[in-house]
Amino acid sequence: QQPVQSPQAVILREGEDAVINCSSSKALYSVHWYRQKHGEAPVFLMILLKGGEQKGHDKISASFNEKKQQSSLYLTASQLSYSGTYFCGTVISSGSARQLTFGSGTQLTVLP
Amino acid sequence: DAGITQSPRHKVTETGTPVTLRCHQTENHRYMYWYRQDPGHGLRLIHYSYGVKDTDKGEVSDGYSVSRSKTEDFLLTLESATSSQTSVYFCATRQVDEQYFGPGTRLTVT
Numbered sequence: 277q278q279p280v281q282s283p284q285a286v287i288l289r290e291g292e293d294a295v296i297n298c299s300s301s302k303a304l305y306s307v308h309w310y311r312q313k314h315g316e317a318p319v320f321l322m323i324l325l326k327g328g329e330q331k332g333h334d335k336i337s338a339s340f341n342e343k344k345q346q347s348s349l350y351l352t353a354s355q356l357s358y359s360g361t362y363f364c365g366t367v368i369s370s371g372s373a374r375q376l377t378f379g380s381g382t383q384l385t386v387l388p
Numbered sequence: 389d390a391g392i393t394q395s396p397r398h399k400v401t402e403t404g405t406p407v408t409l410r411c412h413q414t415e416n417h418r419y420m421y422w423y424r425q426d427p428g429h430g431l432r433l434i435h436y437s438y439g440v441k442d443t444d445k446g447e448v449s450d451g452y453s454v455s456r457s458k459t460e461d462f463l464l465t466l467e468s469a470t471s472s473q474t475s476v477y478f479c480a481t482r483q484v485d486e487q488y489f490g491p492g493t494r495l496t497v498t
Contacts, residue, residue, distance in 0.1 A: 278430070306485060317478060317489040318431070325485065363430055365487075373438065374419070375446065376487060378430040 277301055279366045281379035288354050288386050296349040296382045298364030307340050307347040308365040308376060311358075318363060321349075351384070359386045391415050392490035394479050400496045407466040409493050411479030419482035420462040421446075422454060424475040425492075431478065437462055469497045 279300045286294055298307060306325045310318035322333070324340035324347060335352045351358055361383050365376040391414035401407050411420065422434040433446030435454040443454050451473060453465045466473055474497045479490040 308485075308487070310489075317491050320486055320488060323485050365431075367485075373436060373444065374482060374485065374487075375433060375436065376421075376431075377447070378432070380428060380430045 278377055279364055279379040281362075281364055281382050283382060284380075285383040286385070288384070290356060290386055290388055291353050294351045294354060294384060296351075296362050296364075296384070298347045298349075298366070298379055300345040300366050300368075302345065302366075302368045304340075304342070304345050304366050304368055306367045306374075307338075308367070309338055309347075309349050310363045310365065311360045312363065312381075313360040321362075354384075354386045356386050356388065359384055392479060392481060392488065394477075394490040394493050396493060397491065398494045400498060401469050402498055403470060404468050407469050407495065409464045409477055409479075409495070411462040411464070411490055413460050413462075413479075413481050415481060415483065416459055417481035417483055418459075420456065421480040421482070421487065422452075422462065422464045423478045423480065423489075424448065424473075425478060426475050434464065434477075466495075469495075471497050473497050 282297045308323045309321040312318040338349045340347045361381045363378050363381045365378045393412045395410045421436040423431040425431050432448045437443045437456045455463045477493045480487045
């Protein structure tokens with residue numbers, strides 16, 4: 277079942293912060309975050325594993341609440357380059373296939 | 389970057405014709421995946437492979453078949469293309485837990 281992302285869209289000014297949420301109705305093994313710019317392939321940002329730590333690099337970080345099966349992506353002091361569509365992908369089984377099910381995306385626009 | 393290329397990058401074809409899309413990787417990853425991306429649906433898994441000649445169905449496999457005769461190549465075939473298969477198709481490979489995507493193929497079925 278597809279994870280639910282919120283909000284569907286967000287518009288920011290440079291330097292502002294944003295939070296994107298991803299929730300699942302099923303117990304999760306991992307949550308993956310991707311960013312996709314128009315006409316390009318999704319780019320891997322980070323993965324959060326069950327029992328793992330909060331991840332982050334530069335000004336983008338993410339958390340995974342295993343009890344609620346929710347993940348949040350935090351973008352701080354946003355830059356113009358952060359614009360794009362953000363997708364979360366969830367894996368419900370630690371089996372070898374690790375099939376990803378993606379949310380429908382959050383469109384982030386950063387204005388100067 | 390997992391060294392993934394897709395061909396063709398763009399294709400226009402007519403309803404009822406067969407179409408084959410190719411995914412090539414240079415990283416020797418065991419797992420490979422085909423997704424389609426449509427507005428409002430995000431990315432949906434069509435088929436995946438866990439080794440040479442080993443494949444399995446994903447969420448939206450009807451109307452598609454796949455083959456993998458070599459580790460580096462994963463082919464997606466539309467036996468008889470329909471307008472509902474107009475989409476952007478992405479190939480991906482997996483290293484441990486991380487999936488990396490190829491540049492995509494935009495397919496239009498008229």
